[in-house]
Amino acid sequence: MGKLTTEGRKFLLDGKPFRIISGAMHYWRVMPIYWEDRMIKMKEMGCNTIETYVPWKLHEPKEGEFHFENELDVVKYIETAKSLGLYVIFRPGPYICAELDFGGFPGWLIKDKNIELRSFNEAYLSKVENFFNVLLKYVKPLTSSYGGPIIALQIENEYGAFGTDKKYLNALKDIYLKNGINELFFTSDNPEHHMIQGGSLEDTLITLNFGSGARERFPILDQYQENKPYMVMEFWIGWFDTWGLHHHTRNPVDAAKALDEILSMGASVNIYMFHGGTNFGFTNGANRSLTSYDPTINSYDYDAILDECGDPTQKYYLFRDVIAKYVKGVNTTKKYEPAKKRAYGKVALTEQANLFDSLDQLSIPVQNSTPLPMEKLGQDMGFVLYRSFISGKRKEDSFYIQDVKDRAILFLDQKPIRTFEHDGVKDDFRLAVPPEGYQVDILVESLGRANYGPYMDDYKGITKGVRYQNQFIHDWTMVPLPLNDVSQLEYHEIAETDNPAFYRGIIEIGDVADTFMILPGFTKGIAFINGFNLGRYWEKGPTQTLYIPKNLLKTGKNEIVVFELHGTKQYEIELIDHLVLG
Structure with a gap:
């Protein structure tokens, strides 16, 4: 589709000036039936590029066992972008942060005491190379050198916030090259001196991550990289939420002004997040220090351009107006109706399986x-x-x-x-x-x-x-x-208990649409729809809903299972037609 290079302050695509206006969306957080819809909205806002991380832990959950199907079908995701005329920025890690469990690393890495994460360590790099060799076989035909839409690849991720091991960063770059990947390589770090010093490489474009103050941030970059294009690889327009705190939002007007400032300087930008999606199952990460531990919630709404269920927010229209000042042909009059949602009402939970009686059926x-x-x-x-x-x-x-x-x-x-x-x-x-x-x-x-x-x-x-x-x-x-499969549980009549228990109910549906589960009277646990783990709920919030995309439902009978850790006297849940983020 085009080879990306640099010349002075400009990006060139096949030798012609090109400004990257990109939106971030992670394929595993969005159901495949919605990839195209979200990408069309992205393009109609004025974006020409989409950016994604790659979650190693989901692609290789057990060592040597690889998955690239369903919501992990990264090839289909990139091909969908190509079909819509979007270029792709590819950030495969191996560490990605992304508010994902273990920063995207598979949990089995911890077992090997010889492994030193994110360093020039033979035991660690051998695992990385094994995964990259598999991943890049899928990805190589999708790079611009082979007619694909991938125009740039990131080396590691915000490495300067962690370390200074340039041998490690060069080793990652060498893995790309050995696999026939030779696109524009870049690093990204926060605009702090020690981070840029630690995370950058010679002959590799340095990009920055920040949420505002472009005129103050880019001069810091100039001290390390002269006469190269300005690129905000993560323009933070919202933030993630953690359990027990408030839902984070950012003033849309303030965010739009910050975008205008970036573009007015001739910079390129990747909007983080255009669409956040959902931490289905147990995939959320956490922030941890010596004195605190704050796990991320199931929703990755992020106060993004599109909300958790894919509807444009006020930011969409404000950002579109800003982008239209710098990009020709953006239609600033189109309005989107919210996607169809259904409030299916209350669902009785009529059967119960106590955890202590069910252990043999589970593991x-x-x-x-x-x-x-x-x-x-x-x-x-x-x-x-x-x-x-x-x-x-x-x-x-x-x-x-x-x-x-x-x-x-x-x-x-x-x-x-x-x-x-x-x-x-x-x-x-x-x-x-x-x-x-x-x-x-x-x-x-x-x-x-x-x-x-x-x-x-x-x-x-x-x-x-x-x-x-x-x-x-x-x-x-x-x-x-791990609760990967709860289909073997043996249920009985409801009986009051304070112990962990699975509660089961059936709802018959005719017209399938997106919906949202709320669980008043429940304390903490997880919920399943037709065997799919929707994620965690917790009464302390902030979020009160579990998003159910329509593809998880079917016409006819649908099974709901709630695993409540502390017992309940409320034997029903409700399916409503809107998000409750707190």
């Missing part, structure tokens, strides 16, 4: 002297149930779930006692044990690995042990619960 238990973290059980995401026995009689003393990641519910003789958050050693919990002792069950949920910063490579589950005072408890049975 195969593992025995070990000490509790093993999720990764050593061959599991990446979801829950693990840990079971042991503590003998009695014992006086009241401290009881610790040491270094638990991330949220644990303690049961004694299958009665819920206490919830521990992230690191149980910090919780002051005391336990007395009767002469007959207790069966100890601990249900641990991974709420998402850190996707950014120096504290990413943490195990999930119980990572250090369980103690009464200073005595570790031994002889554990562990039940991995």
Whole structure:
């Protein structure tokens, strides 16, 4: 479609001046039936390019097992862009951040103690190269050198926020070249001196990530890269949300003014995000420091140009007006009607399967002297149930779930006692044990690995042990619960419980359309529609809805399953016709 090069402050496409006006959309967060619709809206706003990351963890969930089907069909995604006349900026990582679990790394990387992430490390780079060799076989024919729409590829991602290992960055570049990829390469970093110094490479275009203040940011870049095109690789127009905080928004007028400032300087831009989509299943990431842990919610609405379900927001029309000042032929009069939604109403949940009665239907238990973290059980995401026995009689003393990641519910003789958050050693919990002792069950949920910063490579589950005072408890049975398949559950009549349970209901649908699930009276858990994991809900918000794209529904009977961790007396959910983001 065209070869991208640079000449002075300009990009050239096949030798002709070209300004990149791009929108970010991640293929795995948007159902394939909607890719074309979102891309058409992107193009009609004035964009000529689409940008996407690549989620290694989803393409290779187990080492050597690769998936490029359905929402992971990156070839179809890029071909769809090409069919609409959009160019593609390709950012394959291997680290991508993207508010994705583990920054896009597969969880199995943690098991190998020889691996040093994001560095010139043979054990790590061999895994990266194995994945890239597979990925790039699909991608190579889609690069501009072979008539495809991919005009630029990123090396790593915001590396200067993490390290300074130029041998590592060059090794990634060499993997591209060995696979016959030779497009315009670039890096992207925040406009801070140490980040640009750490994350840039010679003979590789440096781009910046920021949300405002172009006139102050680009002169910083000039100190490292003279007479090259200005490019904002991530122009942040909104932000992601974390559980328990407010829904982030950005004033549309302010965002449009910041875009105008970028374009007025002759710069190119990638709008992050044009369409955010949804963290279906357990795919969300988290922010983590030494003192805090904040997991990202299921919605990746991001206060983007299109909302979570693909409808244009006010920003769409304001941004279109700005772009029209710099791009000929943009139609600024067209208005979009919201896509069809349906409020199907309340759905009774009429059957129940208690977790403790269903373990054999969900998984195969593992025995070990000490509790093993999720990764050593061959599991990446979801829950693990840990079971042991503590003998009695014992006086009241401290009881610790040491270094638990991330949220644990303690049961004694299958009665819920206490919830521990992230690191149980910090919780002051005391336990007395009767002469007959207790069966100890601990249900641990991974709420998402850190996707950014120096504290990413943490195990999930119980990572250090369980103690009464200073005595570790031994002889554990562990039940991995990735919940990839809940179709084998055996249900019975509803009975009130405070324990984790699956609740099942059926709704008959005639006219299929997008809809949204709300769960008043429920506390925390996940929900499935026809076996598809929609993601997490949590009463503390901010989001209150789970988005259900219409392709997950079918004419006739549809099965809804809710896995509630704390029991409920509200045996119904509701399907409404609008988002509730908080």
